[in-house]
């Protein structure tokens with residue numbers, strides 16, 4: 001089945017509208033993974049500035065689910081706006097307002113967002129709960145302890161610092 005509109009039944013998420021004039025989280029297109037969240041206030045972010053922004057929503061996710069607050073790629077590409085703790089994690093038991101820690105990563109431009117603008121997207125996912133057990137030896141794996149670039153691929157990537165030749 002390739003039609004993105006044909007999907008399994010959606011999971012029901014109760015939403016408390018803390019600000020009745022603001023919308024529910026909304027999927028912009030069929031098949032979208034993220035439902036857009038809006039800012040409840042006007043926000044101005046100078047270069048490098050961040051702000052914890054309300055969305056006017058509180059939700060109750062079913063047990064076994066979490067919400068992940070992701071940046072919007074359009075805001076990132078056009079204005080350099082991202083989320084400090086991307087993706088933010090909304091626990092199933094959280095009943096407070098969903099907030100978004102926006103940051104303007106542009107080095108020179110100030111960005112202005114108006115109340116009601118879509119600032120982030122909420123991805124609802126099933127999550128496993130782990131039981132952590134101490135082990136003195138871990139099972140072997142092909143990767144082993146290699147990480148942090150151990151597979152290469154950075155040969156041509158040389159860090160360039162401003163004002164250095």
Ligand SMILES: O=c1ccn([C@H]2C[C@H](O)[C@@H](COP(=O)(O)OP(=O)(O)OP(=O)(O)O)O2)c(=O)[nH]1
Pocket residue numbers: 069085087088089090091092094097098099100101
């Ligand atoms: O982008 C986010 C991330 C988190 N939260 C809310 C929901 C989440 O359930 C709660 C706690 O988030 P997290 O566990 O990431 O933060 P913490 O610093 O560990 O806080 P706490 O000590 O309350 O767990 O804050 C948001 O509203 N937006």
Ligand SMILES: [Mg+2]
Pocket residue numbers: none
């Ligand atoms: Mg926590």
